[in-house]
Amino acid sequence: MKRLWAKPEVPLAILLFIAFVGGWEGAVRLFAIPAIVVPAPSAVAQAMWTGLASGEFVTHFWVTFAEVMLGFVFGAGSGFVIGVLVGLFPLLERTVYPYIVAFQTLPKVAIAPIIVIWFGYGMSSKVIITATIAFFPVLANSIVGLRAVPRDQVELMVAFTATRWQIFRMARLPQALPYVFVGLDVAIVLSVIGAIVGEFVGSQAGLGYLILQRNFNLDMAGVFAILIILSLMGIGLHLAVMAIQRRVVFWMDSGHDRVIGA
């Protein structure tokens, strides 16, 4: 019992979950709410089981997951590389950055239909939409991070005859990594949104496609089951980024009080 009280939030959180799901189930039954409006948790569980057992969810999961990962890698990768170039050459920042900001103010959801027309209904359009969304947070955080090195640190290294490149490699780049990871964490969560938006606009596979299909058939329980899978995917990817961060940026306390997707 003592151990339980040491971390009271754990049993309390579980109790809250049980109370919420139980209340939801009870309310749906008590007020006889139609399943096409709000499905009961038991119906969602049933839909989840059917979807997983038939392999349908699994197939479409991998499609969406691949889109998320590829889009994230391309978007975050180019964001980091351009961020580093901009950080290395201040002139580049002044020349290019206004255009990048202008591009960022453009809602990616709004250009998604164009990208689907250009790149087709297959995976590549989803990957590109995801990449455009994942790009900016990594870029912006990389630029800020590369500026974060203390002035004293730079002066000290200059006094020890360090070259510009050495200062970049030995001080500025490692110093930027915690910031880069903040960007990566935001980007990975946004990447899931990007892939689903792409699938909504036009696709033949993926969990977003499956949601539209279920919605069309008024299969609310099925939609809820897919939403749970999507949210688990997002949480899993976020935790993966955190785990990598703890290894790479081992000298920093991990930012557990950070807002997801901020």
Add this chain to the structure above:
Amino acid sequence: MPQPLISTRALNKIYRTQTGEDVVALRDVSLDIAPGAFVTVVGPSGCGKSTLLKILAGILARSSGEVSLAGRPIDGPSRNVGVVFQAPVLLPWRNVLQNVLLPIDIQRLKRADHEGRARALLKLVGLAGFENKYPSELSGGMQQRVGITRALVHDPDLLLMDEPFGALDAMTRESMNLELLRIWEESRKTVMLVTHSIPEAVFLADKVVVMSPRPGRISEIIDVDLPRPRDLGMMVTPRFGAHVAAIRAHFQSLGALDA
């Protein structure tokens, strides 16, 4: 007198502020520092003492005048110099030994050839056994010791220190002063240390360079004739007190000290 290690003649430094005004940070500074000497520079803020140190370190350009290190004009950072700032500025992702070896990495020398010296120096500053610790695991005083070790690892002739103990508490500061003297006596480096503490300046130095502000200039150079090796007990002797009082009176006459 042998050839001075550091020599400045009519050194001037003028900054231009953002509003376009010229501020004279250093005016007509002429100073010789003999090899092996321990020189402290003391003065109120704005007297240009840090500017002088940065010019000697080669990280700030002079406006006019001459400044040389070992007979050669200073026109950039030199491998023959080690620097210590007020903040230890250690790299948090490098452990103590790797931080100490930073100048070796910068000079593209082999770590293996200098690791022995780095370990010996760490032992000298009382940090044996801490080689694999990270900066966040060390106290402020220990971090600054790592900073001093880093400044010595490439065996420079000149050690430049800009208020190295300014961020430490009074007791740590005293023990660091003693330790620095011990290191200096063993390594026989030339040391120039900038401080705003008059007792610290007197306790450490052979020669105290007294500077005054607006414009920053040398107003007096005082030879400290206290015997060596020094200990903290000397700080209560009349001779020590006389030096401190003389410097303090000097600042007071300039109106540079409020206290």
